[in-house]
Amino acid sequence: MISFPILRSLSVKNYGLFPPSVDGTFVASFQPGPNAIVGVNGSGKTTLINICLRCLTGPYNLPSSTSESELGQIRARVIQMPRYDRQLFARRVADGASEATATLLVSFGDRQVEIERRLSDLSLISYSIDGETQDGLVPDSKKPYEDEGYQRQIAECLEVASFFDVTIILRFLVFMLEDRRALVWDPTAQRQIFRVLLLPADRATEYASAQQDVISADSAVRNTSTLITRHEGQVATAKKRARNIADAEAERRVLSAEADVLRENVETAARVRIDADNERHAARLDRLKAAEVRESLVRELERIKMESLSVLLGPSQETVRYIVGHLLAEQKCLVCGTDPSPAAQKIDEWVRTSCCPVCGSKQEVREQVVPLTEAHRIRIQRLESELIYAEKQIADAEARIAGALARFEKADNEYNALESKRVGLDARIVAVLKRIPTERAAIGSQENDVDALRRILANERRRLTKAEDRFRLVVAESVKRVQSLQDEIAESFQGYLQVFLKETAELVYQTVKDRVGQGGASFEFPAFHLTMTGGAVAGQTMRDNPDEVSQSQAEFVDLAFRMALMSIAGEGGPASLVVDAPEASLDFLFAERAGQQLAKFSKALPENRVVITSYLPSHHLLTSFFKSIRTERERRRRIVDLIRDAAPNAAVRADRAKYENFLASIISNRSQ
Structure with missing residues (x-):
């Protein structure tokens, strides 16, 4: 049994289209039986029922819910709406609905659910089931949780297998909106509806899975x-x-063999060139390392010589120490500017032998400085030996660089010559291939x-056959289930339709052969067809598409089919039906009958609810719709009055009194 949703109330906060009442919230309550949302065009009637729908579905759609593609060919999953579509309510108000929220109170059987969403992007704020609340937002964040938990629990509330099935029920049965599809003339939609409504949840899941396997295998x-x-x-x-390609083939083979040999030679030359280049880079690195060592040794020698000068000259000879130190370090005389100075080498020798660095005289050795000077001399000798070795390493590295460069240039020339020859040979092969198809x-x-x-x-093909056998079994279950209920469905349909239509019309059940993919096997599917009498023909004839009846007849034939399906699938449980602008194509008499048909479903069970929208083209539909509601107060309680409660547009500002008086005459029954 399906537990259809029972809409109880919708509360909207901070949304410019529906200004708040005294307590700061716009509230639309839906009573058992008939309910109507009335207002002029553009006042927000369709928006209000779309908010109800989107509170339930959130930002998710069927893959082809509004397209002409076959519903039976789509994957059994919902898809997230694009960002632009998620902002459908935000685009209707100046502030982008930045702070707007909507809360829907709905029941499924004996379970009560409250859902709150943002109208700016349809994200879930919170929901509760039987008073147990689950937040929809990450704490201290505007980022919504994933909707998987919510979707799973709503599917459990409806007693169906998946949120895809929930969306099927909402879009094809509960809500008849502007983009509605006619189920009576849509056999693929009927298959999905029968699967969802009449099979147990586990078999409905198996049906969808097996069908998708057939479609996938057929496509492969x-x-x-x-x-x-x-x-x-x-x-x-x-x-x-x-x-006539024998000669060209032979030439191609010869050239290809030559190209193979040449390709090997090119690869060899390339390896030699790479080896030479690697050797050149290694020698350069060795030279850099040796140069760094030499530089370090030179700096250390200069430092020791400067320390020796400090010992030999003493602290009182600062100027002399600076001049002599510059000669030792830079080989340049700061007095005359000679560079290099011929005295530099002699002064260096005097310093090494602890002589006076100015005149070369042997100084008297003082006990306290001899160890330091002798240590310097020994250190200088060792550093000079290391410096000579570093110079030799640099020379060796430069010789290696020169040799590697010569080998690289030779290998590079050989490589370029071979590559040029290979390119020419490839061109010849291409020319031969052009002679071969x-x-x-x-x-x-x-x-x-x-x-x-x-x-x-x-x-x-084996996989397809296996998938088809699996699908055929579960389709047979669907056929058997629909066959067992065909008389009840047809009788319920006729009971609702005869209120509206004076022509004789019946639902005729028969299985139809069809494929679920573009190829492969055909299957016997359950389907209902419409037969109806007409003025130009004798007896009842099959009406195979909606163009074979009038627009108003098509609307209410399909409405009667939905009513019958919900009545049978609910197995005595209540349901809600939401119909947008049912009187759009009706004259006054058909409008009155339409109201009676809608009222009949609203009264079929005590908790049934029917919600319609009306732009008040006449009083006939609403008068007959509310005929069983005896008191004016009770009728007013069942009307969401957007003339009074919605943000006024130009039409309301200009003619508010006329609209209000017309609605008052309907509520008070003065219009009859």
């Missing part, structure tokens, strides 16, 4: 078959065009491809 078979046909055509064309060149490869594809196709 068709795609592979197309590839095989294409390859076979290419092979046939190649064989037809492949004539390209199809012939690829015949062997394509024939191998065809063989491989045929093996793949055989596997895919």
Whole structure:
């Protein structure tokens, strides 16, 4: 049994289209029986019922809920709406609905659910089931949680297998909006409706899964078959065009062998060039390292010599120490500017032998400085030896660099010459290949491809057959279930439709053969068809599409079918029906009958609710719709008055009194 949603109330906060009442919230309450949302065009009637729908579905749609594609061909999953579509309510108000929220109170059987969403993007704020609240937002954040938990629990409330099935029920049964599809004339939609409504949840899931496997396997078979046909055509064309090519083939083979040898030579030259280049880079690195060592040694020698000067000259000879130190370090005389100075080498020798660095005289050795000076001399000798070795390493590295550079240049020249020859040879091969049909060149490869594809196709056909057998079993269950209820569905349909239509009309059940993919096997599906009398023909005739009846007849035939399906599938449980602008194509008499048909469903069970919108083209529909509601007060309680409660547009500002008086006459029954 399906637990259809029972709409109880909708509360809207901070949304410019619906200004708040005294307590700061716009509230639309829906009573058992008939309910109406009335207002002028553009006042927000459709917006209000769309908010009800989106509170339930959130930012998710069926893959083809508003398209002309077959519902039976879509994957059984909902898809998230694009960002622009999620802002459908935000675009209707100046502030983008930045602070606007909507809260829907709805029940499923004995379970009560409250859902709160943001109207700016339809994100879930919170929801509760039987008073247990689950936040929809990450704490201290505007980022919504994933909706999977909510969707799973709502599916459990409806007693269906998935949120996809929930959305099927809402879009094709509960809500009849502007983009509604006519179920009576849509056999693929009927299949989905029967699957969701009449099969147990686990079998409904198996039906959807098996159907998708058939569609997937069928697509794979068709795609592979197309590839095989294409390859076979290419092979046939190649064989037809492949004539007089023996000489070209022989020349191609010779050139290809030569190209193979040349390619090996090119690769060898490339390796030699790479080795020479690597050796050159290694020698350069060694030279840099040796230069760094030499530089370090030179700086250390200069430092020791400067320390020796400090010992020999003493602190009182600062100027002399600076001049002599510059001679030792830079070989330049600061007095006359000679560079290099011939005295530099002699002064260096005096310093080494602890002589006076100015005149070269042997100084009297003082006990306290001899160890330091002797240590310097020994250190200088060791550093000079290391410096000589560093200079030798630099020279060796430069010799290696020169040798590696010569080898690299030789290898590079050889490589370029071979590469140029290879390019010329490739050009000759291309010229020969142009004399050979390209199809012939690829015949062997394509024939191998065809063989491989045929093996793949055989596997895919086995997979398709297995998927079809699995699907056929669960379709047979659906057929059996619909057959067992066909009389009840047809009787319920006729009971609702005869209120509206004076022509004789019946639902005729029969199985129809159809495929679920574009190829593969056909299956026996359950389906209802409409037969109806007409003025121009004798007796009842089959009406196979909505163009064979009037627009108003099509609307209410389909409405009666929905009413019948909900009545049977609910198994005595209540349901809600929301219909947008049912009187759009009706004259006054049909409007009165439409109100009676809608009222009949609203009274079929004590908790049934029917919510319609009306732009007040006449009083006939609303008067007959509320005929069973005896008191003016009770009728007023069932009307959401957007003339009074919505933000006034130009039409209301200009003629508010006329609209209010007309509505008052309907509520008070003065219009009859």
